[in-house]
Amino acid sequence: VLWFEDLDLTIPINNPSTFSTPFSTTVYAVTFDGQCQSNFIQGVDIILDPPPTVTDISPVTVCGNGQDNYVDLTQYDFDIGGGNTVTWYEDVDGSIPVGDPTFYEFLADQPLYVVVSSGNCASSPTAITFDYVDFPTASADITLDGQVFCQGETVTMNITFANGTPPYYGHVTIENTTQVSFGPVFGSTSVDLTFSQVGQYSYTDTPIYVEDANGCTQLFFPQVEYFYEVISSPTANAAGPLATCDEGGGQATFNLTQLDNTINGGSGEPVNWYEDFSLTIPIFVPEVYTSASTTVYASVGSGGCQSVPVSIDLTVESAPAASAAGPLTACDEGGGQATFDLTQLNATVNGGSGETVTWYADFEALPASEIASPGAYTSAAGFVYARVGETGCQSLPVETELIVGGGISLSCTAQDPESSPGASDGSVLLQFAGGTAPLQLSWSGAASGADNLAGTSDYTLTGLTAGDYSLTVTDNNGCSAQCNVTISSANGCSHPDYDALMALYNATDGPNWTFNGTSADPGSTTAGWDRDCEPCQWYGIECDGNERVTCIDLDGVPACSASSLGGNGLAGEIPAEIGELTFLTSLQLRFNSLVGSIPSTIGDLSNLQVLFLGDNFLTGSIPEELGNLTQLRDLNLQFNLHSGTI
Known part of the structure; x- marks a missing residue:
């Protein structure tokens, strides 16, 4: 294969194994068998990737003194390579790789080298230098070893920091999970530790975690080894408020101890009193605590522990006023x-x-x-x-x-009897002394009334009818004295019912009355009607325990029975004086020869229960005054000559 830099195949690439170009380009290839080359030209695009960039983050702060410190180098990879692969080396040639960059031990103050690679490209080795700083250290001033804390108790731990770079941050962990934070701190700080969970704890429960401005962190313990316990605290119950009177100047004296049994729930545990919620100002004599209106605090103590305090409001009330009275x-x-x-x-x-x-x-x-x-x-x-x-x-x-x-001395003497029946001219001499003027006289009995007494001399009460009297002298202080006296009638008889009975006797032909078929009171020639002054002993009469006449039975059968056998021969009109027998409960005059009308004064007999007037010759209308007899239960008016309407 022959390589060329141009499509015309005029610029051969003599060393294709080490082709170098400053930019992306296209090269061309043909095949050659030693005699002929191919007519087909193959173009090959050369894409020139830029080499990966190394970001030098030097110097890197390393917590420790540069020796015997282990660092995870990979934590810096992203900052250096921007996400590309970073390889760490101990030499500048990149021939001594770091064995475990996640746990690299610095043995000396030395740089390291990094190569950043991306695909087929890699950077040249770049030196990364390190700045070694000390770890922060901390020390505490208290030991928890062997101590017993009350639930809710707070202790203060003073922590002093050194080394590292301030400010310091961190926390103290107690009771396994409770963290009490602090920071930023320069030099030292105080941390309040509140124990709230009952239990037993060892030294592993209370590390001090500290981090400095460089992010260097350490865990410390107040001492090498310790053990402590948190125990339950007693409970204080709400109580009060207390109120008492102002003793002057807005101050009052309170007996706080009267609330002890409420606060400790009757447990008998001691109750401690304080002026402040922090329980730093004790009240030494709570039985007599003098104060203005305020709030005090009580805590129940048990086994060295005190409860959370409860507040008690004290109120000084304005005292009511009292006015003098008397004498x-x-x-x-x-x-x-x-x-x-x-x-x-x-x-x-x-x-x-x-x-x-x-x-x-x-x-x-x-x-x-x-x-x-x-x-x-x-x-x-x-x-x-x-x-x-x-x-x-x-x-x-x-x-x-x-x-x-002072007491009143009083004596009463009957002076003059009644000169004739109904004359009302009897008199009584009163002799009295003592008492506080003015004096008041009152009397009751056969007649009643009142009068003022002047001075302390004798006094004669006149105008009295025959009968019994009770006389009372009362002084200005309400003190009194009493005496009783009887005014005799003209005939010498003093019984209060004598005159009314004799009026009946005289008005109904008493001398010719018959008793059991005879013309004389049986059994006596000197006693009985119109013969003595003892009416309660007379035939047909009954009296109560006070010698007052309660029954007249002159219908022929004595003893006030309901039977009758022909009467006792009464002839004439019933006199008006019959109404003076006010204690009378039974009046039985049947089977006689009574004439005229029934006197209206019978209506004055308020105690009358039985009225038998039948089988006589009574005429006229029945008096409406009989309607006043509210106690009446038996009424017999048969066989008379009454007329008119009822």
């Missing part, structure tokens, strides 16, 4: 003692606010001297003390004087 006076009940109703002063003490008023017997023993029953407090003369508000916030105490009023 309060009560009557001497004997021995200089009296019973006082302190609660009647509550509205004055609290100003009508409705707030709670608490009473105390001893100012020096508050609050232990609280009066349990202030509505009925028995005491001698002296002082008591009142505070307004609930237990947590009460006013300052105010003083109330208690006065034991």
